[in-house]
Amino acid sequence: MTLSTGSRTKERILVVDDEQNARVALRQILGEEGFEIAEAADGEEALALLPGFAPAAVLADVRMPRMDGITLLKRAREQGSDAVFVMMTAFASVEAAVEAMRAGAENYLVKPLDVNAVLVVLDKALEKLRLQRDTQNLRERVRERFRFHSIVGDAPELQAVFDVVKRAAPTKATVLILGESGTGKELVAQALHEESPRAEKPFIKVNCAALSETLLESELFGHEKGAFTGAIGLKEGRFELADGGTLFLDEIGDIPPSLQIKLLRVLQQKEFERVGGTKTIKVDVRLLAATNRDLADLVKTGRFREDLYYRLNVVAVTLPPLRSRKGDVPSLVSHFIDLYSKAYGKEIKGLAPGTLNALLSHDWPGNVRELENVVERAVVLCKSTELTAEDLPPSLRGPRPRERAPGALIPGATLYEIEREAILRTLEMVGGSTSRAAEILGISVRKIQYRLKEYAAGAPEPGGDRGDGDAGLDGDEPDGR
Ligand SMILES: Nc1ncnc2c1ncn2[C@@H]1O[C@H](COP(=O)(O)OP(=O)(O)OP(=O)(O)O)[C@@H](O)[C@H]1O
Ligand SMILES: [Mg+2]
Structure with missing residues (x-):
C-alpha cells in the first residue's frame, strides 16, 4: 500500500464549482500540494471531462446551475468512474450534503473552506480509494488461491x-x-x-x-x-x-x-x-x-x-458438512454472489451489515446446495447493490441484526462485540477470505475460524470484559452541525 505523500504528486483532482473565485482558490491550494487539477463550472462540464481526465477525486459544489453536484455524482457512477466525491456546500444547505452522502459521496466540506480541512478530508478520501482498489485486486488474487477447481x-x-x-x-x-x-x-x-x-x-x-x-x-x-x-x-x-x-x-x-x-x-x-x-x-x-x-x-x-x-x-x-466448517460460509457466499449476479445481470457487491451473521447462525442441513439456493434467491430478490437480511428466507432472518456503524459501538459495547463487528465487517470487505481478513486484523486464521464457529453457535460471550471506548477511531469527520 502506498501512503507516502510522494504517491499523490500525480493524483488528479477535478474541481467543480460555479463560483470562479472558489475554483481559483482550490487550484492554488491543491496545486501547491502537488496535485494535478482540472476545473469545471458545473456538472455537465465536469461529466464531459471525467472520462479523459480520470480523476482520483472530485471536489464538487452541491448547488450549481445546469447540473448539480449530486446528479453529477450519480451520472459519474453510471459512467463507471470510481473517483471519490467530496461535496462542498454553504452552511445553509447542510441537508443537501447529507443527501450527497446518501448518494455515495465520501465526505463533504462546509463553505467558507478551511485549507486544512480540505487537505485532511481529501487525503482521507484518497486513502479510502486506494484501499478500495487494493481490496479489489486482492479479492481477485485471493479467489484464485482458494479455488481448487470450482471448490x-x-x-x-x-x-x-x-x-x-x-x-x-x-x-x-x-x-x-x-x-x-x-x-x-x-x-x-x-x-x-x-x-x-x-x-x-x-x-x-x-x-x-x-x-x-x-x-x-x-x-x-x-x-x-x-x-x-x-x-x-x-x-x-x-x-x-x-x-x-x-x-x-x-x-x-x-x-x-x-x-x-x-x-x-x-x-x-x-x-x-x-x-x-x-x-x-x-x-x-x-x-x-x-x-x-x-x-x-x-x-x-x-x-x-x-x-x-x-x-x-x-x-x-x-x-x-457445512455446519462443521462455518468459517467457509463467507467465501462460499461471495462465490455464489459472483456467480448469480453475473447470471442474472445484477450488480451486487456483497452483504449489508448483519446479513453474514444471519447466514452464520443457520445450521445448513442441506449444506452447500442449500446455501447456494439461498444466495441465488437473495440475488434475484435484491433491490440494491448489497444483499440484506430481507432478501433471505424468513427462517434465516432470525432476530433483527443490529445495523450500527462500527463507530457507534464505541463506547457502550464490550470488546468482544467490537471484535465481532471488526471480524464480520472485514470479512465482508475482503470477499470472505479468512486469511486475508486475518492479515488485515493482525490475528491468526485459526482465531477467525474459531470465532466464526462461536458466532455461528450463538455462544455467549466469554468473561465480562468491557471496552473502554478508546479503540482508535479518529473523530475528525464533520458531523453536519
Ligand atoms: N465447496 C464448494 N464450493 C463451491 N460450490 C460448491 C461446493 N460444494 C458444493 N457446491 C455446490 O453445491 C451444489 C451441490 O454440490 P454437489 O452436487 O457436488 O453435492 P453432492 O455432495 O453431490 O450432493 P448429493 O449427495 O445431494 O448428490 C452444487 O451446485 C455445487 O456446485
Ligand atoms: Mg451428488
Whole structure:
C-alpha cells in the first residue's frame, strides 16, 4: 500500500464549482500540494471531462446551475468512474450534503473552506480509494488461491480432502467419495477426473438411484439388439463410453444386490458382457463412486456386499458438512454472489451489515446446495447493490441484526462485540477470505475460524470484559452541525 505523500504528486483532482473565485482558490491550494487539477463550472462540464481526465477525486459544489453536484455524482457512477466525491456546500444547505452522502459521496466540506480541512478530508478520501482498489485486486488474487477447481473453501477439513484428491488423482485407484447431501461430492469427482491424466478423455456419470434395476444394468453394461422387450437396437453401456476415461457412479449405496455382483466382477476382471450378449468386452476405466448413505452400516446390515465395499473403498474421502466448517460460509457466499449476479445481470457487491451473521447462525442441513439456493434467491430478490437480511428466507432472518456503524459501538459495547463487528465487517470487505481478513486484523486464521464457529453457535460471550471506548477511531469527520 502506498501512503507516502510522494504517491499523490500525480493524483488528479477535478474541481467543480460555479463560483470562479472558489475554483481559483482550490487550484492554488491543491496545486501547491502537488496535485494535478482540472476545473469545471458545473456538472455537465465536469461529466464531459471525467472520462479523459480520470480523476482520483472530485471536489464538487452541491448547488450549481445546469447540473448539480449530486446528479453529477450519480451520472459519474453510471459512467463507471470510481473517483471519490467530496461535496462542498454553504452552511445553509447542510441537508443537501447529507443527501450527497446518501448518494455515495465520501465526505463533504462546509463553505467558507478551511485549507486544512480540505487537505485532511481529501487525503482521507484518497486513502479510502486506494484501499478500495487494493481490496479489489486482492479479492481477485485471493479467489484464485482458494479455488481448487470450482471448490471453494479454506477450512482445514476441506484442505485435507483436496490433499487426498491431489494425491489420488494421478493414479488409477478407485475413490469412494462420502458425505452428506449437498457437500460437493460431485465437484470432487469432477476435480479427480480433471486432475488425472485422463482429463482429456470422457467423464461419464451414472446416477444409480435414478433407474430401475433392469434399466440400470443396461445403462451400465449396454445391451444387444433384442436382449429384452424394448431393446430395439444395440446399445453401448456407460462402461464402454467411459473407456480410457473416468466413470462416476453416483449414489452407489442404492445399487441393487444383483448388480453389486456384476459390478464386482468388472472391478476385478475389467471385463463384462452386454445384457443379452456373449462377447466379452474389455475396458480401461477409472472408477469413482459417491454416496450420502452410511455405506459401512449398509454392509453391517447386509444390504451392501462387503467385498464390493472394499473394492470401492481403496481411497476414501469424506466431505465435511457445512455446519462443521462455518468459517467457509463467507467465501462460499461471495462465490455464489459472483456467480448469480453475473447470471442474472445484477450488480451486487456483497452483504449489508448483519446479513453474514444471519447466514452464520443457520445450521445448513442441506449444506452447500442449500446455501447456494439461498444466495441465488437473495440475488434475484435484491433491490440494491448489497444483499440484506430481507432478501433471505424468513427462517434465516432470525432476530433483527443490529445495523450500527462500527463507530457507534464505541463506547457502550464490550470488546468482544467490537471484535465481532471488526471480524464480520472485514470479512465482508475482503470477499470472505479468512486469511486475508486475518492479515488485515493482525490475528491468526485459526482465531477467525474459531470465532466464526462461536458466532455461528450463538455462544455467549466469554468473561465480562468491557471496552473502554478508546479503540482508535479518529473523530475528525464533520458531523453536519
Ligand atoms: N465447496 C464448494 N464450493 C463451491 N460450490 C460448491 C461446493 N460444494 C458444493 N457446491 C455446490 O453445491 C451444489 C451441490 O454440490 P454437489 O452436487 O457436488 O453435492 P453432492 O455432495 O453431490 O450432493 P448429493 O449427495 O445431494 O448428490 C452444487 O451446485 C455445487 O456446485
Ligand atoms: Mg451428488
